[in-house]
Amino acid sequence: MDPQGxxxxxxxxxxxxxxxxxxxxxxxxVAICTCRRSRTYPWCDTSHRPRERTAPPPDDRNP
Known part of the structure; x- marks a missing residue:
């Protein structure tokens, strides 16, 4: 169980x-938000989950 979940x-x-x-x-x-980060509070919208940043697209420019 996630304590922030x-x-x-x-x-x-x-x-x-x-x-x-x-x-x-x-x-x-019903998922009740406990972290208070939800945009739909008091309902959970998974805002408690860590977000992974995606790498920027590779630079394909040829000199």
């Missing part, structure tokens, strides 16, 4: 946010 809960789920609004999901399994 989500908590999986069997749905449906209702979460009361700090501002009093309710977030609802009717899915069978």
């Amino acid at each position: 989500p908590v999986l809960i069997e749905g449906p789920v209702e979460i009361v946010r700090d501002d009093g609004t309710i977030a609802r999901s009717d899915r069978f399994t």
Whole structure:
């Protein structure tokens, strides 16, 4: 288990946010964000995963 990863809960789920609004999901399994980096918070969008940088394309210019 990733300590920065989500908590999986069997749905449906209702979460009361700090501002009093309710977030609802009717899915069978719901991933709740624990890292607070998710753009879809309180739902996990895998923002906790490390990102690997891809190498830039090779320079194919001929002198």
